[in-house]
Amino acid sequence: MSHGLQSVRDAIILARAGQYISDAEFILLFDYNWSKPLFPYWKFDEFNMDTWDNEECRTELRFAKGDLPVLKAVLGVPDKITCQQGTTCSGDEALCILLKRFAYPCRYSDMVSRFGRNPSELCLIFNEGLDFLYERHHHRLQSWNQPFLSPEILQIYADAIHNKGAPLNNCFGFVDGTVRQIARPKYHQRVMYNGHKRVHSIKFQSVVLPNGLIGNLAGPYEGKRHDSMMLQESGLLTNLRQIAFYNNNPLCIYGDPAYPLGVHLQAPFRERELTPAMAEFNREMSRVRVSVEWMFGNITKYFSFLDFKRQMKLHLSPVGKIYTVAALLQNAHTCLYENIVSHFFYLKSPSIHEYFW
Numbered sequence: 222m223s224h225g226l227q228s229v230r231d232a233i234i235l236a237r238a239g240q241y242i243s244d245a246e247f248i249l250l251f252d253y254n255w256s257k258p259l260f261p262y263w264k265f266d267e268f269n270m271d272t273w274d275n276e277e278c279r280t281e282l283r284f285a286k287g288d289l290p291v292l293k294a295v296l297g298v299p300d301k302i303t304c305q306q307g308t309t310c311s312g313d314e315a316l317c318i319l320l321k322r323f324a325y326p327c328r329y330s331d332m333v334s335r336f337g338r339n340p341s342e343l344c345l346i347f348n349e350g351l352d353f354l355y356e357r358h359h360h361r362l363q364s365w366n367q368p369f370l371s372p373e374i375l376q377i378y379a380d381a382i383h384n385k386g387a388p389l390n391n392c393f394g395f396v397d398g399t400v401r402q403i404a405r406p407k408y409h410q411r412v413m414y415n416g417h418k419r420v421h422s423i424k425f426q427s428v429v430l431p432n433g434l435i436g437n438l439a440g441p442y443e444g445k446r447h448d449s450m451m452l453q454e455s456g457l458l459t460n461l462r463q464i465a466f467y468n469n470n471p472l473c474i475y476g477d478p479a480y481p482l483g484v485h486l487q488a489p490f491r492e493r494e495l496t497p498a499m500a501e502f503n504r505e506m507s508r509v510r511v512s513v514e515w516m517f518g519n520i521t522k523y524f525s526f527l528d529f530k531r532q533m534k535l536h537l538s539p540v541g542k543i544y545t546v547a548a549l550l551q552n553a554h555t556c557l558y559e560n561i562v563s564h565f566f567y568l569k570s571p572s573i574h575e576y577f578w
Contacts, residue, residue: 229254260330265337268314281335282320283523283550288557289316295553295577297357304345310338318343319350323547326529348539355542358549358577362438365464368578369571370436376467381431381566387509388502389475389487393465394430395513396457396476396486398448401425401441402530403540413535415444420530423541426451427548428474429513432570433555433563435548441541448479452486461485475510512562519560520544520551552576 230251237247266272270289278286290313298312310318314336321332322343329340329347336343361367368374378393400415400422413421425440426448439455452458465472465485473485480488489506490499521528524547533540555563556573563570 260333260340262333262337262339265334267337268310268317268335270313270317281324282317283324283554284320284557289313291557291573292316292553295573296354298350298353302346302349302353304342304349306345308342308345310346315346315350318346319354319546320550322347323524323526323543323550325525326532327526351539351542351546354546354549359545361552361576362435362545362548365437365460367436368575369430369432369434370464372464372467372472375465375472378431378568379467379472381568382509385509385566386505387475388505389473391470391472392475392487392506393472394428394436394474395510396426396428396452396474396480397513397517398424398426398451398479399517400444401527401533401540401544403444403533403535404531406535408536409443411445413444420444423535423544424451425544425548426455426457427513427516428457429516429562431512431562431566432568433516433560434552434570434576435516438545438548441544448477449481452480458483458485475506477510512565515561515565519555519562520547523551523554 233242233247233250233254236242237244242250270286273286275286278284278289282289284292293312293316296316298316300312301309302312302315303309318332318336321327321335322329329343332343333340338346375393379389379391382392383390400418400420401424402418402420402422403413405421406413410421413423415422415424422444423441424444424446425438425442427435427439428437430436437457437460439451439457442451442454461474462485465474471484473487475487478489478491480486482488489503492499495503526532527544527547532538533543553573553576554560555570556576559570
């Protein structure tokens with residue numbers, strides 16, 4: 222026998238039909254046992270961008286108020302968003318809901334006061350906006366056919382890295398893997414477990430450029446995957462063999478000792494006994510390669526929701542899609558405001574219109 226709320230209401234109806242209770246008692250009991258919304262969203266004003274000041278936008282959305290229309294335009298967000306079950310909202314509101322959710326680990330109920338919507342609607346709008354941005358723009362993190370990845374620009378990157386003291390004069394970027402923690406899954410725990418970090422996770426492989434952009438992002442991969450396996454499955458070396466040249470001279474990226482050596486991929490010397498020259502090479506390349514760690518830190522600095530592993534639930538949330546869209550938004554943020562990596566190498570990031578060409 223069911224003992225849920227519906228069965229209680231059915232019993233009340235039967236009691237009234239059998240005249241065991243009066244009309245007043247029926248109304249009182251039925252109202253008391255009605256499923257009431259947990260969050261009275263109707264008490265809050267509906268979304269109005271005019272009520273947000275610039276500081277609130279920078280703090281809660283990570284973008285200046287004046288830049289939000291520009292961001293909406295380059296992302297191609299339509300003026301009206303319609304969810305699958307019929308919920309509608311403006312493109313401005315959908316973008317702000319997405320940015321608000323990404324900016325800090327918060328529940329949908331925490332966003333009710335800002336948007337005057339039911340938490341269920343906020344969830345639907347967030348997922349709709351997430352799907353839209355991923356389907357429309359995730360190729361920008363995978364394709365090497367980009368204006369800022371032309372041979373001439375790659376050589377400029379290599380010169381900037383060399384000018385910061387790197388021994389290599391043909392290295393245009395840095396490759397590394399990042400481990401993103403997730404909640405312990407019910408299924409496939411061994412596959413998702415990363416033995417090095419001792420956490421359940423998904424992994425991504427990133428190529429970071431000295432202008433502060435994530436030039437290439439591959440993933441997600443299972444947490445147990447080794448960096449060399451991600452390198453193979455991503456097809457990165459195949460792409461580099463096709464595009465990483467300037468005036469017929471090969472260009473390369475630099476990674477940690479986990480990566481194999483090749484014409485287009487360099488790594489530290491791994492001999493047991495290093496000569497002074499080898500040690501100096503490793504030291505200087507490590508000093509510039511740390512920029513890739515800064516980039517990973519920047520993503521979680523501005524979009525802290527990614528660090529809230531309890532919400533990263535495999536099979537329940539699109540955890541891989543969330544990180545990919547956050548990386549895309551981080552690139553947009555860099556185009557507008559630059560970051561520590563571009564300042565370190567004295568390179569200007571492309572404009573947001575150049576990036577979303």
